[in-house]
Amino acid sequence: xxxxxxxxxxxxxxxxxxxxxxxxxxxxxxxxxxxxxxxxxxxxxxxxxxxxxxxxxxxxxxxxxxxxxxxxxxxxxxxxxxxxxxxxxxxxxxxxxxxxxxxxxxxxxxxxxxxxxxxxxxxxxxxxxxxxxxxxxxxxxxxxxxxxxxxxxxxxxxxxxxxxxxxxxxxxxxxxxxxxxxxxxxxxxxxxxxxxxxxxxxxxxxxxxxxxxxxxxxxxxxxxxxxxxxxxxxxxxxxxxxxxxxxxxxxxxxxxxxxxxxxxxxxxxxxxxxxxxxxxxxxxxxxxxxxxxxxxxxxxxxxxxxxxxxxxxxxxxxxxxxxxxxxxxxxxxxxxxxxxxxxxxxxxxxxxxxxxxxxxxxxxxxxxxxxxxxxxxxxxxxxxxxxxxxxxxxxxxxxxxxxxxxxxxxxxxxxxxxxxxxxxxxxxxxxxxxxxxxxxxxxxxxxxxx
Numbered sequence: 001x002x003x004x005x006x007x008x009x010x011x012x013x014x015x016x017x018x019x020x021x022x023x024x025x026x027x028x029x030x031x032x033x034x035x036x037x038x039x040x041x042x043x044x045x046x047x048x049x050x051x052x053x054x055x056x057x058x059x060x061x062x063x064x065x066x067x068x069x070x071x072x073x074x075x076x077x078x079x080x081x082x083x084x085x086x087x088x089x090x091x092x093x094x095x096x097x098x099x100x101x102x103x104x105x106x107x108x109x110x111x112x113x114x115x116x117x118x119x120x121x122x123x124x125x126x127x128x129x130x131x132x133x134x135x136x137x138x139x140x141x142x143x144x145x146x147x148x149x150x151x152x153x154x155x156x157x158x159x160x161x162x163x164x165x166x167x168x169x170x171x172x173x174x175x176x177x178x179x180x181x182x183x184x185x186x187x188x189x190x191x192x193x194x195x196x197x198x199x200x201x202x203x204x205x206x207x208x209x210x211x212x213x214x215x216x217x218x219x220x221x222x223x224x225x226x227x228x229x230x231x232x233x234x235x236x237x238x239x240x241x242x243x244x245x246x247x248x249x250x251x252x253x254x255x256x257x258x259x260x261x262x263x264x265x266x267x268x269x270x271x272x273x274x275x276x277x278x279x280x281x282x283x284x285x286x287x288x289x290x291x292x293x294x295x296x297x298x299x300x301x302x303x304x305x306x307x308x309x310x311x312x313x314x315x316x317x318x319x320x321x322x323x324x325x326x327x328x329x330x331x332x333x334x335x336x337x338x339x340x341x342x343x344x345x346x347x348x349x350x351x352x353x354x355x356x357x358x359x360x361x362x363x364x365x366x367x368x369x370x371x372x373x374x375x376x377x378x379x380x381x382x383x384x385x386x387x388x389x390x391x392x393x394x395x396x397x398x399x400x401x402x403x404x405x406x407x408x409x410x411x412x413x414x415x416x417x418x419x420x421x422x423x424x425x426x427x428x429x430x431x432x433x434x435x436x437x438x439x440x441x442x443x444x445x446x447x448x449x450x
Contacts, residue, residue, distance in 0.1 A: 019071025070114025104203025178399025185423025310335025371423030
């Protein structure tokens with residue numbers, strides 16, 4: 001098991017390590033020519049990171065560390081503003097823009113808590129895909145089948161690979177349709193999507209202001225809870241205690257697309273996970289959620305991401321069209337065909353579906369489903385536009401439900417050691433983030449005991 005944020009905090013408190021040592025080790029992994037650091041990061045901020053780590057060590061020695069997690073190295077996705085740095089969002093089209101005037105509030109809160117930012121991680125251009133591909137900076141490879149080149153998932157691709165390979169103890173990404181949870185699933189780590197706007201999205205280059213949320217990727221549920229709490233402005237970022245698994249009610253959706261077309265490895269891993277949870281005392285209860293099946297029809301004219309990204313990008317496309325990834329450009333330009341009436345109808349449908357589902361899921365501690373219907377696809381499988389679009393939609397299909405419903409959701413690994421990574425997804429209630437962390441820690445413990 002990878003070292004967690006709590007492991008690092010304990011070692012720092014006991015004096016058996018230092019922030020400088022943790023940061024040096026992470027930077028060494030990033031710089032290793034045999035690793036994925038060159039593709040996982042678009043900018044390594046080694047000098048600033050070592051200076052911050054040294055400052056945290058000094059403060060800890062005199063009893064003035066800003067908190068228990070001061071000095072722990074993490075990374076941030078390339079779409080977050082940092083004062084004095086150009087926010088390129090994984091693209092060449094923004095490389096000549098003005099540097100950010102201020103650091104994004106979510107990142108500034110982490111820095112005030114003493115977390116050390118190692119650098120900026122690679123991502124799908126403008127966060128508009130779940131595959132993880134980036135033709136500008138190269139695509140970091142999933143830890144699975146690395147010798148044959150498998151996609152890491154996106155859009156927070158570099159974030160997931162950095163965590164999976166020990167290049168820091170956590171990473172901050174964004175999740176508009178699954179961009180934290182999909183790469184977490186495909187890289188065998190944990191990813192969390194909060195209720196939208198619980199963590200401030202200011203200073204994060206937007207994809208869809210209706211759906212965007214800022215979330216962590218990390219080795220464990222508790223790690224994600226710490227990072228989420230700091231970004232949300234909680235006074236105490238200590239993870240909430242796990243609930244007893246005995247008697248927890250987990251809703252297993254029936255008659256929805258969430259279980260259509262699952263690959264055999266996903267079916268096998270998810271079935272084993274369900275048996276372990278039942279054996280540990282969880283109650284798995286079939287629940288009918290027919291409104292979920294209505295979401296694709298609601299999005300048929302293009303969806304929020306197409307409409308809102310087109311509004312944001314149309315001027316930049318006019319200036320720098322040739323610098324866009326053609327696959328991403330096509331997704332953005334789909335929004336040009338949407339009318340104001342289409343968007344108004346979509347907003348109304350979203351409200352209706354959210355209201356209809358609320359009483360159906362209220363009796364449950366969480367809804368449970370596979371994070372993705374696929375294990376990491378080989379990059380060569382994504383070579384054509386048709387294949388890219390088909391696989392991209394499949395990867396995002398299940399995760400996007402929580403974004404549409406504006407709910408919190410977490411993905412955690414449920415596969416056997418040495419097998420292709422498979423994610424198990426829990427979806428909580430709108431605003432039920434703290435409780436979902438408690439439920440997820442109970443589920444995680446049962447899966448790991450197996």
